Structure formats: structure tokens, C-alpha cells
Amino acid sequence: MSDRRDGTIVTTGLAATVPTTPAPVAETATAATAGPRLLAGGPIAAEIRAGLTADFAAFKERWGYVPTLAIVLVGADAPSAVYLGQILRTCEKVGVQGRLVEIGSDVTADALCNEIESLNADPAVAGIIVQMPLPAHVPLRTVIDSIDPAKDIDGIHPRNAGLLSLGYDGFLPATAQASVEILKRSGIEIAGKRVVVVGRSNVVGKPAALLLLREHGTISILHSKTRDLGHYTRDAEILIVAAGKPGLVTGEMLSPGVVVVDVGINVVPDGHGAERLVGDVDFESAQGVVSAITPVPGGVGPLTNALLLTHLLRAATDQAERGAATTGDAAR
Ligand code: NAD
Numbered sequence: 001m002s003d004r005r006d007g008t009i010v011t012t013g014l015a016a017t018v019p020t021t022p023a024p025v026a027e028t029a030t031a032a033t034a035g036p037r038l039l040a041g042g043p044i045a046a047e048i049r050a051g052l053t054a055d056f057a058a059f060k061e062r063w064g065y066v067p068t069l070a071i072v073l074v075g076a077d078a079p080s081a082v083y084l085g086q087i088l089r090t091c092e093k094v095g096v097q098g099r100l101v102e103i104g105s106d107v108t109a110d111a112l113c114n115e116i117e118s119l120n121a122d123p124a125v126a127g128i129i130v131q132m133p134l135p136a137h138v139p140l141r142t143v144i145d146s147i148d149p150a151k152d153i154d155g156i157h158p159r160n161a162g163l164l165s166l167g168y169d170g171f172l173p174a175t176a177q178a179s180v181e182i183l184k185r186s187g188i189e190i191a192g193k194r195v196v197v198v199g200r201s202n203v204v205g206k207p208a209a210l211l212l213l214r215e216h217g218t219i220s221i222l223h224s225k226t227r228d229l230g231h232y233t234r235d236a237e238i239l240i241v242a243a244g245k246p247g248l249v250t251g252e253m254l255s256p257g258v259v260v261v262d263v264g265i266n267v268v269p270d271g272h273g274a275e276r277l278v279g280d281v282d283f284e285s286a287q288g289v290v291s292a293i294t295p296v297p298g299g300v301g302p303l304t305n306a307l308l309l310t311h312l313l314r315a316a317t318d319q320a321e322r323g324a325a326t327t328g329d330a331a332r
Contacts, residue, residue, distance in 0.1 A: 041294065
């Protein structure tokens with residue numbers, strides 16, 4: 001699984017304890033007395049969306065059109081469908097045109113790339129995301145390469161990945177960015193901290209590690225071949241977990257006072273014949289040890305879509321300005 005943002009489909013019922021203005025966290029606080037601070041993404045996302053609504057209205061006023069986000073969905077996939085419903089609703093809320101491009105799972109790589117090329121060439125389309133996973137017969141690399149880097153608002157094209165690794169401006173993978181942004185906007189200091197990232201995927205773990213390095217954390221990256229995960233996680237002052245394994249990290253693998261960002265989104269039986277969403281961290285055993293933790297659902301998930309649409313705004317503005325410069329219409 002490489003790009004499931006279905007955490008965004010559920011709003012949290014947990015207390016939103018993240019203030020809208022960052023406040024410092026007591027680094028040594030344990031949950032024994034007060035319980036951990038819940039780092040909720042919802043309020044931060046709502047703030048970002050409010051700004052975006054105004055910004056997209058100004059864009060329309062300035063340029064005379066509403067930019068489009070194209071979402072390419074190959075084959076029917078239930079979690080993707082729910083996630084896509086959520087992002088399309090977010091588009092509507094902030095005044096963006098969402099366009100779902102549904103393609104049968106028997107599509108050839110060539111036909112899929114042609115479809116993406118036509119979105120690249122469409123001036124109304126400011127951003128393109130391709131929902132993962134793709135069918136096994138479609139080479140991921142070929143598809144990623146076919147996206148115009150200027151419209152690659154989820155930062156999966158090698159050009160954007162390269163810009164991130166060099167520390168230059170490009171489009172960031174939104175989930176990785178959300179996992180760092182939730183710390184920053186919650187007033188949690190990263191510089192100088194021992195930061196441990198579990199997961200090394202191109203869409204979450206690796207870019208999150210690079211962004212945390214940019215914030216001057218001292219980074220360790222763990223992965224499926226790491227021996228004795230707990231040895232490393234116990235050393236963390238900040239722990240980011242993005243493995244897609246429910247309950248991978250338990251309380252006894254954590255040191256008191258650690259700040260945990262749980263990116264994992266896993267659908268598990270709820271014990272009553274239905275399903276529920278859980279993260280990669282066993283919340284029950286972790287909550288007595290951590291000083292702060294992102295809930296699942298309601299943590300990183302809600303922030304991801306909001307950030308993605310900030311990328312869309314930037315892409316649309318860059319493209320409109322470039323177009324105006326080309327046609328000599330810059331003063332319009
Ligand atoms: P992925 O399957 O592409 O990568 C998982 C990573 O975890 C790999 O690098 C692997 O080495 C590592 N890993 C797997 N098992 C491990 C183990 N036992 N010990 C240590 N490391 C292990 O997944 P992904 O796309 O990076 O997503 C990770 C998780 O984040 C998933 O649960 C996914 O649903 C979730 N996700 C959430 C959002 C969001 O918005 N909250 C967005 C995207 C993905």
C-alpha cells in the first residue's frame with residue numbers, strides 16, 4: 001500500500017486539544033497524571049481550508065477561472081473511493097473544481113500515460129494526483145514519469161523528489177508534510193531532537209525523514225529489515241510511524257515523554273462485526289507513556305487534504321502567471 005490517505009475520511013470524535021496558535025510542549029511530561037496531549041489535525045486543517053477559500057476566490061477574481069484538481073483512479077477500490085469522495089468534497093468547500101478520471105483496471109500503461117498527457121496539456125487542470133495502488137501490470141515509474149512536474153502536487157515525480165532531497169522548493173508529498181506540519185503547528189520543537197521514523201516509502205517515510213532533517217532533527221530511519229525495532233524507538237524523543245502495521249509500536253517500545261505521530265491507517269475488525277480505523281501505534285499501551293500523540297483517525301489524515309490543496313493553489317498561480325507572461329497578459 002503506498003498512498004492511502006483514507007484517514008482523511010473520518011472526522012475525529014476525540015478532543016481537539018491542539019490550539020490554533022502553537023504552544024510549547026512540556027517535553028518531560030508523562031501521561032501518568034494528565035493523560036497525553038492529543039495532537040488533532042482537524043482544527044489545523046479547518047484553519048488552512050478557511051485561508052484557501054479566500055485565496056481561491058481571489059484567484060478566480062484575478063484570473064477568471066476556477067482551477068481543476070484531476071484525480072486519476074485506476075480500477076475500483078473501496079478505500080480509494082471513500083477517500084476520493086472526501087477530497088472531492090474538500091475541493092468543493094474551498095472553491096476548486098474536482099475532476100475524477102476513472103479508468104478501468106485493464107488499462108494499458110500506454111493508454112494511462114496518454115490520459116495523463118492530456119491532463120498535462122489541459123490548461124484548466126492545475127494539479128494531478130494518481131491514486132495508488134495501481135494494478136500490478138502498470139509500471140509505477142512510467143506513470144509517475146508521465147506527470148508534468150508542475151502539476152505533480154503530491155510530489156511523486158522524480159523532479160520534485162530530487163528538489164526535496166536537495167532542500168529546494170518543489171511540491172512535497174502531502175502526507176509526509178502533514179506529519180511534520182502537525183508537530184510544528186503544535187509548537188513542538190524538532191531542532192536537535194532524536195527523531196526516529198518508522199517506514200521508508202517514497203510517499204511517507206523517506207520524505208518525512210528529509211523534511212525532519214530540514215527542521216534540524218537528528219534522524220534515524222527504521223524499516224521492515226530493521227532488527228530490534230524497540231531498541232531504536234526507545235531512543236526517540238519524537239517518533240513518526242508510517243508502516244501500515246496495526247499495533248506495531250507498543251507502549252513498552254517507547255520512552256516516557258516521547259511525542260508520537262502515528263501516520264498509519266489500518267482497517268481492523270472492531271470486535272462487534274464492524275470495522276474501525278487504527279494507527280500503527282497501540283494507543284492503549286502508548287497513552288500512559290507519551291507526552292503527546294496524534295489520534296487515528298483525526299490526526300495526520302485531515303491535514304493531508306488541506307495541504308494538498310495549498311499545493312494546488314501554488315500550482316495554479318504559477319501556471320496562470322506563466323501563461324500570462326507567455327501571452328504578454330501579465331498586467332491583466
Ligand atoms: P508502504 O507499504 O509503502 O511502506 C511501509 C513502510 O513501512 C516500508 O518502508 C516498510 O519498510 C516499513 N515497514 C513495514 N513493516 C515494518 C516493520 N514490521 N517494522 C518496521 N518497518 C516496517 O506504506 P506507506 O504508503 O508509506 O503508508 C504507511 C502507512 O501510512 C499506511 O498505514 C498508510 O495507510 C498510511 N498513510 C496515511 C496517510 C494519511 O493521510 N494519514 C497517507 C498515506 C499513507
